[in-house]
Amino acid sequence: xxxxxxxxxxxxxxxPHGTKVGLLRVxxxxxxxxxxxxxxxxxxxxxxxxxxxxxxAYAALIACWFAxxxxxxxxxxDSEVTSTVAAAGGQYTQAKHIVGPLMAFNxxxxxxxxxxxxxxxxxxxxxxLFSVVATMSGYEGTLDQRPFIILVIMFLxxxxxxxxxxxxxxxxxxxxxxxxxxxxxxxxxxxxxxAGIMQHAALMEGAASLPYGWIGVLAAMHFGLWYxxxxxxxxxxxxxxxxxxxxxxxxxxxxIMTLLIAATLTWYICSGVLPWEFLGDGVNxxxxxxxxxxxxxxxxxxxxxxxxxxxxxxxxxxxxxINDASRAWFAMGRDKYLPGWFGAVHPKYRTPYxxxxxxxxxxxxxxxxxxxxxxxxxxILSGLLEYTFMPLNIIMFRKKWPLNTIKRGYEHPFHPxxxxxLLSLCGITFxxxxxxxxxxxxxxxxxxxxxxxxxxxWRYRFVNRxxxxxxxxxxxxxx
Amino acid sequence: xxxYSPPTQSKVSQxxxxxxxVALTVGAxxxxxxxxxxxSSKSVAAPVENPTWETLGQNATQAAQYEALGYTPASAHDLxxxxxxxxxxxxxxxxxxxVIVLYYxxxxxxxxxxxxxxxxxxxxxK
Numbered sequence: 001x002x003x004x005x006x007x008x009x010x011x012x013x014x015x016p017h018g019t020k021v022g023l024l025r026v027x028x029x030x031x032x033x034x035x036x037x038x039x040x041x042x043x044x045x046x047x048x049x050x051x052x053x054x055x056x057a058y059a060a061l062i063a064c065w066f067a068x069x070x071x072x073x074x075x076x077x078d079s080e081v082t083s084t085v086a087a088a089g090g091q092y093t094q095a096k097h098i099v100g101p102l103m104a105f106n107x108x109x110x111x112x113x114x115x116x117x118x119x120x121x122x123x124x125x126x127x128x129l130f131s132v133v134a135t136m137s138g139y140e141g142t143l144d145q146r147p148f149i150i151l152v153i154m155f156l157x158x159x160x161x162x163x164x165x166x167x168x169x170x171x172x173x174x175x176x177x178x179x180x181x182x183x184x185x186x187x188x189x190x191x192x193x194x195a196g197i198m199q200h201a202a203l204m205e206g207a208a209s210l211p212y213g214w215i216g217v218l219a220a221m222h223f224g225l226w227y228x229x230x231x232x233x234x235x236x237x238x239x240x241x242x243x244x245x246x247x248x249x250x251x252x253x254x255x256i257m258t259l260l261i262a263a264t265l266t267w268y269i270c271s272g273v274l275p276w277e278f279l280g281d282g283v284n285x286x287x288x289x290x291x292x293x294x295x296x297x298x299x300x301x302x303x304x305x306x307x308x309x310x311x312x313x314x315x316x317x318x319x320x321x322i323n324d325a326s327r328a329w330f331a332m333g334r335d336k337y338l339p340g341w342f343g344a345v346h347p348k349y350r351t352p353y354x355x356x357x358x359x360x361x362x363x364x365x366x367x368x369x370x371x372x373x374x375x376x377x378x379x380i381l382s383g384l385l386e387y388t389f390m391p392l393n394i395i396m397f398r399k400k401w402p403l404n405t406i407k408r409g410y411e412h413p414f415h416p417x418x419x420x421x422l423l424s425l426c427g428i429t430f431x432x433x434x435x436x437x438x439x440x441x442x443x444x445x446x447x448x449x450x451x452x453x454x455x456x457x458w459r460y461r462f463v464n465r466x467x468x469x470x471x472x473x474x475x476x477x478x479x
Numbered sequence: 480x481x482x483y484s485p486p487t488q489s490k491v492s493q494x495x496x497x498x499x500x501v502a503l504t505v506g507a508x509x510x511x512x513x514x515x516x517x518x519s520s521k522s523v524a525a526p527v528e529n530p531t532w533e534t535l536g537q538n539a540t541q542a543a544q545y546e547a548l549g550y551t552p553a554s555a556h557d558l559x560x561x562x563x564x565x566x567x568x569x570x571x572x573x574x575x576x577x578v579i580v581l582y583y584x585x586x587x588x589x590x591x592x593x594x595x596x597x598x599x600x601x602x603x604x605k
């Protein structure tokens with residue numbers, strides 16, 4: 001058994017850095033669930049339907065379930081490692097202690113870009129929603145969505161600036177409403193209560209079943225990730241939860257179960273009402289498929305409910321993304337992987353305020369300057385690189401610190417099977433991205449190679465060596 | 480290992496580091512868009528003149544749903560007929576695999592070098 005209990009409820013991850021003012025430990029398991037599900041649930045309200053466009057409705061369902069397996073592996077692996085790493089930065093901090101500084105720097109950037117792009121996608125969707133509401137209210141022009149996009153990002157950044165408890169409590173409430181809205185739509189349209197409007201057989205007959213054949217199923221895996229992308233963000237709260245060893249695995253695993261249900265229901269509802277070509281085109285067709293389904297239900301109550309559900313889901317997601325991206329940026333600044341100026345905590349609100357403010361214009365650049373599918377692809381690519389790191393991470397973690405050397409809050413079963421499955425599914429998804437977005441894939445990896453060389457040969461000189469290792473773990477085996 | 484004391488970075492140097500990172504980020508993500516190499520675009524291989532729901536391959540249910548969404552056969556023409564092109568060359572696939580493998584090899588190798596320094600300074604030599 002370990003000599004030190006790394007799952008201590010009182011240990012403060014800030015301590016080893018010598019910082020006098022730390023992040024505030026105020027969150028419980030429900031907040032962790034809200035952070036994870038809140039970021040991701042928007043994936044059911046928009047974006048997942050690009051998978052339908054890539055391969056048809058059946059392909060999107062297969063992708064939904066295989067991506068569900070991928071993320072179940074992510075949640076299991078992440079829960080074990082993070083139940084021992086009670087510090088901000090999530091997978092960045094894991095990589096720093098387990099793989100090495102350069103990997104950590106890359107993982108930190110994956111996190112920041114995945115979440116910042118997701119935040120931009122959310123703001124775009126919110127802007128679209130406002131324009132639809134304006135049209136439905138009788139406005140006869142083309143509403144300029146940009147002020148709403150800017151307003152959404154600025155408001156949520158301000159909320160994050162003011163404090164994490166209020167931010168995630170806000171998320172808890174609006175995420176719950178958005179989830180209930182999906183359940184209500186399912187009950188109201190599926191025939192469980194009253195007459196149903198589902199027409200799966202007629203909408204998916206003939207060529208509409210698998211319009212691209214089996215290669216379309218592979219291609220759909222690209223956007224299949226969008227059903228769940230961001231659930232791994234629960235680990236970013238590690239330094240702000242009261243009991244990391246209990247709350248993080250509980251919140252993360254409850255979150256992935258919630259999302260598996262929500263994703264399957266969403267596919268069932270939308271593919272039973274909307275023709276696949278319209279559903280699968282998230283730019284010129286269905287930007288917000290659950291909302292569009294509600295519009296075809298003929299019920300004003302459902303239209304309003306799903307309108308608010310979509311808006312709340314985008315706000316909750318953008319809110320969680322700002323929270324997570326800023327924690328990762330802050331953690332890298334604190335370690336001097338980035339200029340140390342970013343590693344400051346607000347003296348009153350105890351939030352990483354400089355990181356929060358700095359990332360606002362970055363999100364705005366992409367929200368105002370790139371189309372939705374491209375923004376989503378950028379986010380997915382960063383997430384995919386991160387998920388490819390995770391199997392390597394857990395294999396090295398178990399090798400360097402076997403189960404009997406340090407105490408885990410959670411031990412994931414069947415190791416190394418989840419790692420192998422995860423790595424295989426990541427390989428398939430890389431191929432799926434290559435089928436439509438190969439240029440972006442190569443450009444993004446080229447970017448990471450260049451910044452890695454920049455970090456290794458320039459930036460790393462400003463980093464303290466031994467002081468980066470802040471966990472009270474024993475020396476890793478083999479060193 | 481002797482304790483490593485990092486140099487103090489000036490504010491100007493910190494600012495340059497941030498600018499470099501942001502420029503690289505925006506460049507990597509926007510350059511493919513600006514150069515029109517972003518892929519993902521769909522095209523209509525065989526346009527239909529004077530389209531009807533039948534000539535667009537839609538059955539009665541599908542046509543009814545499109546009409547409920549406010550489409551006519553003409554306005555839904557491109558939406559219905561546009562398709563992705565999934566053809567690729569073996570060379571392009573091998574290039575992608577090589578770039579991904581090179582990236583992770585580079586990452587793990589440099590990380591291991593840095594990690595040994597960290598462990599050595601934190602825990603002392605073996």
